[in-house]
Every structure is written in structure tokens, then in C-alpha cells.
Amino acid sequence: MIARIVWVLGIFLCFLFGWFVYVIIPSQVLDPSPEGEETPPPNFGLVEVGQQVYGANGCSGCHTQLVRPANMGSDIARGWGNRRTLPVDYYHETNPFLGIVRIGPDLSNIGKRKKDSSWFYILLYEPNQIFPGTIMPPYKYLFRKVRAEGKRNPQALPPELDRTLPNGMQIMPSPEAVALVAYLLSLDRSYPTQPKKQ
Amino acid sequence: MSNPMVESQEWIGSGVSRPVSLDRSFFIPVIFMLVAAFFWLLVSMGFALLGAGKIVIPSLLGSWGWLTFGRIGLASFLVFSYGWGMNGGLAYALYLIGKNAQEPFRGSGYFLCSALFWNLSIFIGMMAVLIGEIPSLSWAGWPDFVLFLLLLNYSLMNYWIVKKLLVSGSFLRSLSHSYLLIALLWFPWAIGSLFIFFHWLVIRGVSFASMEWWFNEGFLHLWLAPVGLSMLYDYVEGRNGQRSSSFLGWLGLILFFLCSNFASASHLIGAPFPLWIVGLGIAARILLILGAVAIGIDLLQRLKKRIQANKQNIFSRYFLIAFYCFLIAIVGDGCIAMPFVSRLVHFSFVEIAFLVLFIYGFYSFVLMGMAHYLYSNFFRKPWLSETFLKITFWTNMYGISFLFVFLFLGGIVQSVELENAELPFSQVVESVLPYLRGAGMSATLILFSQLTYCFLLLLMFLMPVEKEGIEKNEKNLSRSI
Amino acid sequence: MRENEKNPQPTGIPQPPLGEESNRKIPSWFWLLSFIILSVVVYILVFETGGWRSSVFDATSLFWGYMPKEKPKEKVLQKPQAVAADPMAIGQEQYQAMCAACHQPSGMGMAGQYPPLANSEYVIGSKARLAAILLNGLSGELKINGQNYNGVMPGWKTALNDEKLAAIMTFIRNSWGNHGDKVEASEVKQFREKYGKKEGAWKTTELSTLGE
Numbered sequence: 001m002i003a004r005i006v007w008v009l010g011i012f013l014c015f016l017f018g019w020f021v022y023v024i025i026p027s028q029v030l031d032p033s034p035e036g037e038e039t040p041p042p043n044f045g046l047v048e049v050g051q052q053v054y055g056a057n058g059c060s061g062c063h064t065q066l067v068r069p070a071n072m073g074s075d076i077a078r079g080w081g082n083r084r085t086l087p088v089d090y091y092h093e094t095n096p097f098l099g100i101v102r103i104g105p106d107l108s109n110i111g112k113r114k115k116d117s118s119w120f121y122i123l124l125y126e127p128n129q130i131f132p133g134t135i136m137p138p139y140k141y142l143f144r145k146v147r148a149e150g151k152r153n154p155q156a157l158p159p160e161l162d163r164t165l166p167n168g169m170q171i172m173p174s175p176e177a178v179a180l181v182a183y184l185l186s187l188d189r190s191y192p193t194q195p196k197k198q
Numbered sequence: 199m200s201n202p203m204v205e206s207q208e209w210i211g212s213g214v215s216r217p218v219s220l221d222r223s224f225f226i227p228v229i230f231m232l233v234a235a236f237f238w239l240l241v242s243m244g245f246a247l248l249g250a251g252k253i254v255i256p257s258l259l260g261s262w263g264w265l266t267f268g269r270i271g272l273a274s275f276l277v278f279s280y281g282w283g284m285n286g287g288l289a290y291a292l293y294l295i296g297k298n299a300q301e302p303f304r305g306s307g308y309f310l311c312s313a314l315f316w317n318l319s320i321f322i323g324m325m326a327v328l329i330g331e332i333p334s335l336s337w338a339g340w341p342d343f344v345l346f347l348l349l350l351n352y353s354l355m356n357y358w359i360v361k362k363l364l365v366s367g368s369f370l371r372s373l374s375h376s377y378l379l380i381a382l383l384w385f386p387w388a389i390g391s392l393f394i395f396f397h398w399l400v401i402r403g404v405s406f407a408s409m410e411w412w413f414n415e416g417f418l419h420l421w422l423a424p425v426g427l428s429m430l431y432d433y434v435e436g437r438n439g440q441r442s443s444s445f446l447g448w449l450g451l452i453l454f455f456l457c458s459n460f461a462s463a464s465h466l467i468g469a470p471f472p473l474w475i476v477g478l479g480i481a482a483r484i485l486l487i488l489g490a491v492a493i494g495i496d497l498l499q500r501l502k503k504r505i506q507a508n509k510q511n512i513f514s515r516y517f518l519i520a521f522y523c524f525l526i527a528i529v530g531d532g533c534i535a536m537p538f539v540s541r542l543v544h545f546s547f548v549e550i551a552f553l554v555l556f557i558y559g560f561y562s563f564v565l566m567g568m569a570h571y572l573y574s575n576f577f578r579k580p581w582l583s584e585t586f587l588k589i590t591f592w593t594n595m596y597g598i599s600f601l602f603v604f605l606f607l608g609g610i611v612q613s614v615e616l617e618n619a620e621l622p623f624s625q626v627v628e629s630v631l632p633y634l635r636g637a638g639m640s641a642t643l644i645l646f647s648q649l650t651y652c653f654l655l656l657l658m659f660l661m662p663v664e665k666e667g668i669e670k671n672e673k674n675l676s677r678s679i
Numbered sequence: 680m681r682e683n684e685k686n687p688q689p690t691g692i693p694q695p696p697l698g699e700e701s702n703r704k705i706p707s708w709f710w711l712l713s714f715i716i717l718s719v720v721v722y723i724l725v726f727e728t729g730g731w732r733s734s735v736f737d738a739t740s741l742f743w744g745y746m747p748k749e750k751p752k753e754k755v756l757q758k759p760q761a762v763a764a765d766p767m768a769i770g771q772e773q774y775q776a777m778c779a780a781c782h783q784p785s786g787m788g789m790a791g792q793y794p795p796l797a798n799s800e801y802v803i804g805s806k807a808r809l810a811a812i813l814l815n816g817l818s819g820e821l822k823i824n825g826q827n828y829n830g831v832m833p834g835w836k837t838a839l840n841d842e843k844l845a846a847i848m849t850f851i852r853n854s855w856g857n858h859g860d861k862v863e864a865s866e867v868k869q870f871r872e873k874y875g876k877k878e879g880a881w882k883t884t885e886l887s888t889l890g891e
Contacts, residue, residue, distance in 0.1 A: 004367050011380060011455075015387055015420075018459025022412040023391070026405035026475065029733040041777050042833035056330030058268010064545055068468030069737050071744035072541050075468075077619035086736065087404045087470045091837060094402045095334055098469055102545040102616070105623045127256070131624050135631065137256040141263040446705055473729035473738055481723040488716045495709060537743050 030087040039091035040191065050183025053176045054097065057139065064099030065108045067189070079113070080106040082190045089189045104136055111187040118157075120181040121173050126161050142177040145169050220575065223303040224296030227310050229576050231289035232569050234317050236652055238281025239562075241324075243645040245274030250638030253631075264328040272339050273327045279337060279417065279557065280348070281320050284385075286565040287425040288313075288355060291378055293572060294432060295362050305358045312354035319347035333396055334410050337417040342396040349389050356382055373447050374435055377428035380455055384420040388413055404470050408463065415462030418556060419486075423458070426520065426564045427493065433517055433567075434500035446496040453489030457482040464535035467544060483535040490528035497521060512587060516567030519595060523559030527552050542617055547609030547630070551602050558644070559598045566594070566651075573655065582657050590651040597643035604640060608633025766861070770850025773843050777835070778851075786855040794821060794828045797855035801886075806862055808889045809848060810870035813839075816880035836875050841867040 043051065054060070067081030075081060085108055090096035099106075114120065122129055125143055127136040143157070148170040155178075156170040165171065173181070220228070252258050252267045259265045296303060303309070323344035331341040340348065360382050369375040392413055395401045401409050431447075463471065463479025501521060505514045530552040534543050543549065574581070581587055608630050615626045727742045729735030739746040775784065781793040788795040796802050801809060801823070816834035820827065835844065841864040848867070852859030874889075881889070 001367075003370055004364065007370060008364065008379075008383075011383055012387075014456060014459050015384060018412065018416075019388075019391065021460065021478070022462060022475070023395075023401065023405070023409045026408045026471070027401050027403075030404050030471070031402070039837040041838045042835070044781075044831075044833050055332055055335075057263070057266055058272060058332065058335065060335050061268040061271050066469050068541075068544075069746075071737075071739055071746035072468040072537065073544065074617050074619050078616075078623075079619075084468070084737070085470045089470065090404050093406075094399055095406050096404055097335075098404075098407045099545070100335060101547070101550060103627075131627075133628065134624065135253050135256050135627060135634075137252055137267045139266070140261055141266075446709075470736070472733045473727070473735050473743075474731045474733070477723050477728035481720045484716055484723075485720050488713055491709065491712060495706065499704065541744055 031091070039088050040189070043092050043186065046179045046182035047186045049176075050179035050181070050186075051093065053142075053180040054183055055095065057142075057180075059107075060097035060099045062101070062103035062136070063097075063105070063107045064102050065097045065106065065187070066099070067106065067108050075106060078105075081109045083192075085189055107184070107187055108189050109187060111185045112190050115185065117181050117185060118155075120184055121155075121157055121177065122161065124173075124177060124180070125157055125171065129161065139177070142174050142180070144172050144174050146172050220293065220296050221299070221302045223306040224292055224299070225576060227303075227306060227313060228289045228293050228296070228572060230310060231285045231292070231313055232572060233655075234313070235282050235285035235289065235565070235569070236648075236655065238277050238285060238317075238320065239648055240645075240652060242274045242278035242282060243641070243648055245270045245277065246641050247638070247645055249274060250634075250641050253634045254638060263330070268335075269328050269330065269332070272332060272335055273324050276327060276337070276339055277320065277324055279422070280323075281317070283422055283425075283557070283561060283565070285313075285317070286569060287381065287421070289572070290425065290429055290565075290568050291356070291359050291382060294374065294378060294428070295359050298366070298368070299362070303358075309355055309358070312351045316348070316351035316355060319344055319351060322347065334406075336410050336414045338392055338396075338410055338413045342393055345389055345393040345396060349386060349393060352389070353386055356386075372431075372435060373444075373451060374428045374431035376451060377424040377431065381421050381424040381428070384416060384424075388416050388420075407469065408466060408471065408475065411462040411465050415458065415465075418553075419454070419458035419461065422557065422561045423454070423524070426524065426561045427454075427497075429564045429568045430497055430501075430517055430521060433513065434497065434504045444496050444500075446492045450489050450491075450493030450496060453485060454493060457486040457489060461486050464540075465549075467535075467537060467540050480535050480537070483532050487529050487532035490525060490532075494521075494525045512591065513567045513571050515591065516563050516570070520560050520563035520567065523555050523563060523598075527556035527560060530555070542613040543609060546613040546616070547605045547633070548613060549609070551605035551609055554605060555598070555602050559602065563594075563598075566590075573658070577658050579658075581654065582661060583654060586650050586654040590647050590654070593643050593647035593650070597640045597647060600640035600643065601637055604633045604636035608637065766846040766849050767853065769843065770846035770848075771854075773839070773847050774850055777838070778847070781832070786851065790826065791828070792830060794823045794826070794830075796851050797857060799823050802851050803857050803859045805889075806848070806866065807870055807873075808886065809852075810844070810862075810867055811874040811889045812881060812886075813844060813848065814871060814874050815877050817883065817886075818880045819883035821883050831880060834880055836871065841865075841871065 065085075067075045067083070067085045069084035070076045076083070089108075119130070121143075123136075124139045126138050126140075127134050128138070145165070146169065148156070148168055152170060153172060156172050159165050159170065162171060248259070248265065249267060249271050252270075256267075263269075292303075292309070323340045326341045326344060327339060332339055333341060338345075360379070363369055363375060363379050363382070366375075369379045392409075395409060460478055460482035463475045464483040466479065467476050469476075498521070501514070501518065505518075534540055534548060534552065611633065612626060612630045615621050615629060723742070727738065727740060729738060737743075778796075782788050782796050783793070786795060786797040801812060812832075814834055814836040816832045818831040820829045822828075839847070845862045845864040845867045848862040851857065852862070
């Protein structure tokens with residue numbers, strides 16, 4: 001009987017220990033305290049919505065959002081960032097999209113590399129247009145075809161992208177696409193971080 | 199045993215020379231879970247195939263948001279591990295308990311009921327993922343209410359099993375029971391804490407990532423692996439519960455179990471985590487190799503014995519393959535966790551290759567073997583077609599080997615080219631693409647294998663036992679062997 | 680004797696129960712492997728974990744990947760530069776970066792959405808109240824210059840340090856026709872100690888209690 005109890009207790013203690021080390025301790029020590037490092041400005045409005053769109057469409061299945069230090073990988077040499085990412089960079093995210101595998105390039109600093117929102121719209125609508133032969137899937141369902149009233153909307157995509165587009169129609173990003181692009185544009189983790197005050 | 203028919207029926211009789219005497223009250227839920235498992239297996243492979251297709255033709259079915267790559271990839275993984283993996287694992291758990299039980303299973307009805315709801319929750323969860331309710335991209339990818347449903351049904355199903363295990367105390371003597379107990383206890387604990395964290399958003403920032411990996415690792419090494427190992431040990435321990443207090447077996451269990459709790463952080467190398475977290479993870483993962491080797495030596499010695507005694511049959515083949523996949527996967531995982539390797543292969547397909555080897559090669563294979571064994575016992579009649587069984591086995595086998603090789607090689611190419619910072623990323627994608635196509639092809643092979651098996655199962659369910667049929671089969675057999 | 684104890688099955692079976700006698704055979708290379716792996720593990724745990732401190736993220740030892748050192752000077756240079764500059768200039772720069780998206784560069788806000796900072800009593804009034812709003816954010820119904828607003832402003836206490844907050848406050852209190860006195864970093868430090876512990880944003884109903 002005692003052996004049984006000890007064994008089961010041991011199992012639970014092990015669970016507890018692992019859980020403590022990887023769930024509880026990080027949540028205590030890695031959240032920067034208010035007096036400590038400076039966090040990036042809080043996300044609000046579109047950016048926050050866009051972050052959810054990013055998660056809901058599984059972008060992080062192919063893209064990572066973390067820059068490894070120069071001695072642990074070629075990320076910095078590739079120009080994906082100018083420094084390794086630190087916990088502060090993800091301070092405002094409930095669910096940071098660190099990612100699993102790099103089928104596509106790292107996006108930690110994509111907002112710094114590319115600043116043109118129409119570039120992003122074209123990429124999302126038809127990635128082939130920008131990277132011929134790429135495996136990034138098109139996200140056409142994030143766009144709507146609407147009747148052009150009078151002048152072409154400045155946000156509308158170039159009509160060449162869809163040959164079958166009827167006359168008088170234009171391709172407009174849906175609110176989700178707008179939010180997603182706002183989020184991508186906000187991704188800039190290249191600001192200098194200050195060493196933690198002790 | 200002395201029946202020459204059984205002896206020679208390597209594929210058809212499939213070696214069930216000594217059928218287990220499992221009460222109907224056990225067998226009905228077991229078979230229900232198994233059928234559900236195969237259903238989910240097909241669903242998951244269907245998704246996986248669609249995903250592979252999307253890698254080849256990215257615009258395939260691209261106008262539907264719910265079939266976008268990110269969502270079906272996740273759905274495929276989740277359905278595979280919870281639908282196929284856990285249904286199958288729980289069926290096995292019930293069988294293991296029922297095998298030694300003296301009395302019929304009184305909670306049979308309850309079990310069936312909650313099993314039904316368990317599968318319903320998986321369905322709901324799958325739908326939620328497809329419409330974009332994705333809290334994270336891993337084994338914890340269910341929305342919180344699905345986590346709750348899963349937890350509830352799981353506890354209802356397993357309360358009795360765990361109680362039985364604890365009361366009998368057999369886990370102190372038998373490795374198979376011990377492994378099973380670990381797995382059964384881990385799940386409610388992990389999914390429960392996950393539910394709390396998801397629902398009340400207690401964990402945020404980078405700690406979310408470490409929690410995610412903690413759960414992933416646990417799911418692989420504290421659920422799938424123990425259940426799989428338990429099946430292997432059950433096979434080698436034989437029917438009479440010939441337990442043995444083998445030192446290596448227990449050492450392996452303890453090492454494996456201890457380190458699995460800590461190994462997750464090796465995936466966080468380079469991520470925004472302090473060195474000690476990552477270092478601890480790497481150390482645990484390397485120690486895991488030792489555990490796996492200890493288990494490996496022990497199991498191999500016994501497997502050999504067992505196979506000598508019983509002749510090679512279809513289960514032993516499945517089990518042997520699974521066993522080797524297990525070893526390769528764990529040792530491989532340990533090797534690629536070393537920083538000088540992981541600086542190259544981290545985030546590449548090499549990691550995916552070992553993962554695939556682990557869940558498809560190891561877990562799926564033991565489960566296939568076990569399912570086949572249970573079905574054989576259930577039907578109590580020869581399998582209708584030997585060819586089908588052979589096709590199932592060999593296509594599965596080739597499928598998984600090719601899948602692994604393609605992903606592994608593709609991953610190596612990817613890592614080497616990524617290391618060269620001058621090479622544009624598009625170039626890297628281009629050179630990896632052929633390997634991905636190959637991997638997609640291999641996935642097709644696996645799907646094909648499973649379809650064959652399911653078709654055969656369907657036939658077995660539908661066809662009445664025919665005396666002539668059996669005789670004809672026997673004749674066929676004697677010709678083919 | 681021993682044999683029988685271990686083997687309750689009737690004797691005469693040629694084969695011992697599976698697994699029984701194979702147990703003792705532990706290959707010697709296993710011990711060697713254990714030794715190697717254990718030493719590697721101990722080495723990692725002792726020497727390569729940054730002294731188990733949570734603030735150590737990088738190492739350039741051989742284990743983690745060797746890197747020729749070059750950089751550390753750059754970082755030291757950046758800080759003094761920021762301190763030396765004029766608070767109004769820093770304030771303007773920070774305002775453009777952090778606040779202008781909502782309150783607009785003109786400080787006039789956006790009708791119905793973002794309240795103006797120009798000619799707002801919250802800006803020119805009590806420093807403590809302004810600091811409290813900026814530190815924790817604000818939500819709820821608000822009436823400024825006859826217009827109603829009901830939005831949410833996030834808190835800035837983690838994003839801005841004392842110097843920057845003080846500069847922003849100085850800047851908004853002295854732009855667009857506002858006239859207020861200068862805010863020192865030391866004051867912000869006190870306010871931070873006083874209000875910074877709060878979770879979440881202030882409700883507008885709480886505002887009257889602030890600032891005394």
C-alpha cells in the first residue's frame with residue numbers, strides 16, 4: 001500500500017515540478033516588472049484585431065516571430081532583425097506567435113523591412129505576384145469584390161491581379177485584411193532595449 | 199497452438215493463437231473506440247493530404263477560408279493525436295484492464311456514452327479550428343470550451359480504469375501497467391491546467407510559449423509514448439502477466455518519465471528565454487537518450503525472445519518497426535537538441551521529420567498492431583484477404599520511411615542553405631520544394647494503406663462468417679506461403 | 680531453490696518465462712554511454728546555464744556557439760545621448776511616436792473618438808492626475824470641451840520610463856496653446872510609486888479621487 005502511494009505521489013510530484021519550472025516560474029520572472037525594462041508601446045485597435053487574424057489563419061504555421069542571437073543561427077545575418085528578441089518584445093501579447101517551423105521567412109521585424117501596405121495586400125491576395133513560384137498560399141478570402149463608385153478606391157488592389165474581374169468592380173481588402181496588415185506593419189522589434197535595472 | 203493452421207497463418211490468422219478472453223462488456227466499448235479511432239485517422243490523413251496538395255499547388259481550394267493551409271494543418275494534427283491516438287490508446291487501456299478483470303465491466307454503458315461525447319467534442323473542436331478559433335498552433339490548439347469538454351469526458355471515461363489500476367496495484371510490478379498509469383494520470387492534469395490558463399488568460403507573454411511547449415512535450419512523451427511503450431511491454435510480457443523486474447526496464451521508465459517533464463525547453467533555443475531554461479531542456483533531452491536506450495535494450499531482448507517463441511506474425515512486425523522508430527526518434531531528437539546542431543536545423547524540416555517518425559512511425563504503428571490484434575480477437579474469424587493486410591502493412595511501412603527520408607533530407611538542405619545568409623529565401627524555398635512534394639506523395643501512400651485497412655474492416659463487419667470462405671482462404675494460404 | 684522461487688511455473692518447460700533470464704544482461708557499453716551522457720548533462724547544468732539567473736540570455740561559450748566579441752560599446756553610447764537632450768524635444772519626439780496616432784499631431788484628437796489634449800483640464804490641471812492617467816490608461820465616459828468621448832486608452836507605465844513620461848507631460852502641457860509648468864522625472868517616479876501598482880485602466884468615475 002505504501003509503495004503504491006509513494007509511486008503515485010512521485011508521479012504527481014514530477015508532473016508538478018515540470019509544470020512549475022516551465023509554466024509558473026517563467027510567468028513570474030519573465031514578465032518585466034513595471035519599473036524594469038521598457039516595453040514596446042501597447043497594441044491597440046486594429047493591431048490587436050490583426051494579431052487575432054494572424055493567429056486564426058495559421059500564419060504561424062509557416063512563419064516564426066523570433067530572432068535568434070548571432071551565435072545560435074543565421075537570423076541576424078539574414079537581416080531578419082538587428083538583435084535577438086527578448087521577453088519584453090512580447091510583453092503585450094497574450095499569445096506570442098513564436099512559431100514552430102520556418103517554411104517562410106521570419107516576421108519579427110517585417111514592419112521595418114516593408115512599409116508599404118499595398119505590397120502586403122498584393123502579397124496576401126496573390127503571393128505569386130511577388131514571389132513567383134512560392135508556396136505561400138493566397139488569402140483571397142480576405143478580400144471582397146465591390147462595385148467601384150466613381151473613382152478607384154486608393155486601397156483597392158491593382159485590377160491586373162484578377163483577369164476575370166468584371167468591369168466597374170474592384171478588389172477591396174476586408175476589415176480583417178486591413179487589420180492583419182496593420183498588425184504586420186506594427187511588427188518592429190528593432191528598437192534598442194535597455195539593460196534591466198537591478 | 200498445436201493447430202497447424204494457426205501456426206502457418208502468418209497474416210490471416212494473424213497469430214491470435216491464444217485469444218484473450220475479454221468480456222463483452224469490455225469488448226463493445228473497446229471496439230467502439232477503435233472504430234472511432236480509424237474514422238479519425240482517415241479524417242486526419244485526408245487533411246494532411248490536402249495540406250500536402252496545397253504545398254504543391256498553393257491556390258488549391260484557396261477561396262475557402264476554413265480550408266486554408268494553417269487551419270487544416272492544425273486540424274490534421276489535432277484530429278490525429280486526439281482522435282486516432284487517444285481513442286486508440288484508451289481502447290487499449292480498457293483492454294488491458296479488462297484482460298485481467300474477474301468481473302464484467304459494470305460501467306460499460308457510461309463508458310460508451312462518454313466515449314461518444316468525447317468523439318463529439320473532438321468533432322466540435324475540429325470545426326472550431328476550421329473556422330479559426332485557434333488559441334495556439336500545437337497540441338494545445340483547442341479553444342478553451344473544447345478543452346473543458348475533453349477534460350470532462352476523459353475523466354468520466356477513465357475514472358474507473360484508473361481506480362482499477364490503483365486498487366490492483368499491478369503498476370508496481372508490471373511495466374505495461376506502470377506506463378499506462380503515467381499516461382492516464384498526465385492527461386487530466388495537463389489539460390486541466392491548460393484550460394484554466396486559457397480561460398482566464400493567466401499566462402501571457404513569452405511564458406505562453408514555454409507553457410505551450412511544456413504541453414506539447416508532455417503530450418508526446420507523457421501520453422503517446424507511455425501508451426505506446428505500454429503496448430510494447432504488454433506484448434512482450436505475454437498473456438500470463440509474466441512480469442519481470444528487469445533493472446533496465448525500470449531504469450528506462452524512471453529516466454524517461456523524469457526527463458520528459460523537462461525536455462520541452464530544448465525547442466526554445468534561441469527564443470527569448472534565459473539560458474537556464476534552455477540549458478535545462480537540452481540536458482533533459484540528452485538524458486532522455488539514455489532512458490530510451492535503456493528501454494531499447496530491455497525491450498529488444500524481450501521482443502526477440504517473444505518473437506522466437508511465437509513466430510513472426512503481423513503484430514510482431516508492427517511492433518518491431520514501431521520499436522525502432524521510437525529509438526531513432528528519441529535519439530535523433532536528443533542529437534538535434536545540441537546547440538551546435540540546432541543552430542542549423544532548428545525550425546527546419548529535420549525537426550518535423552523526427553516528430554513525424556515519432557507519431558506516425560512509432561505510435562501509429564504500435565496502435566495499428568494493437569488494433570489489429572484486438573480486431574482479430576473480436577471477429578474470431580480469419581481475415582478475408584491476406585493481400586489487403588500485406589498491402590496495408592507494406593504501404594504504411596514504405597510511406598512512413600519515405601516520408602521520414604524526404605523530410606529529413608529536405609530539412610538538411612533547408613538548414614544548410616539558410617545558414618548561407620547570401621542566398622535569398624526564395625532560393626531556399628525552391629530547393630526544398632521537391633522534397634516536400636516527395637513527402638506529400640509518401641503521405642498519399644500512408645492514406646492509401648489506411649484506406650485499404652478500413653475497407654477490409656468494413657468487409658469484416660459486413661460479411662457473415664462463411665464456412666466455405668474460410669476453407670477457400672486456407673487453400674489460398676497454403677498456396678501463398 | 681532459487682530457480683523455483685523465481686519461477687512458479689511447473690518445471691519441465693524447456694523455456695524459462697520470457698524476459699526472466701535476459702534481464703541480467705546489461706551490455707557493458709551501456710555503462711560507458713551512461714557515464715558519457717551523465718557527464719555531459721552535469722556539465723551543461725553546471726556551466727552552461729548562465730548561473731541559473733533569469734536575466735542571462737546570451738552566452739558565447741563553445742557550447743552555445745562561439746562568437747567573436749565586438750559590440751558592447753555601442754549600447755553604452757546610446758543612453759547618455761538621450762539624457763542630454765532638451766525635454767521639450769524628447770517630448771515631441773515621443774509624442775509623435777506614441778500618442779499622435781490617436782490624439783493627432785495637432786493635439787486636437789478626433790471628434791467622437793479621441794479627446795483633444797489641447798485646452799483640456801486633465802492636461803493642464805493636476806500633474807498627479809495626468810500622470811495617473813498616462814501611467815494606467817483611461818476608460819469610460821468623458822466630457823471635454825463640451826464633447827463626449829467614450830473610449831479606452833491603454834496605460835503607458837511599462838512602455839515609457841520616468842524621463843520620457845516627464846518629457847511627454849512637459850510637452851503636452853506646453854504645446855497647442857497649453858501653458859503649464861515643467862514636470863520632472865523625479866515627480867513621475869513618485870507618481871509611479873503611488874499609482875503604478877494598479878492593474879488595468881482608470882475609470883473616468885475614479886478620476887475625481889485622483890490627484891490630491
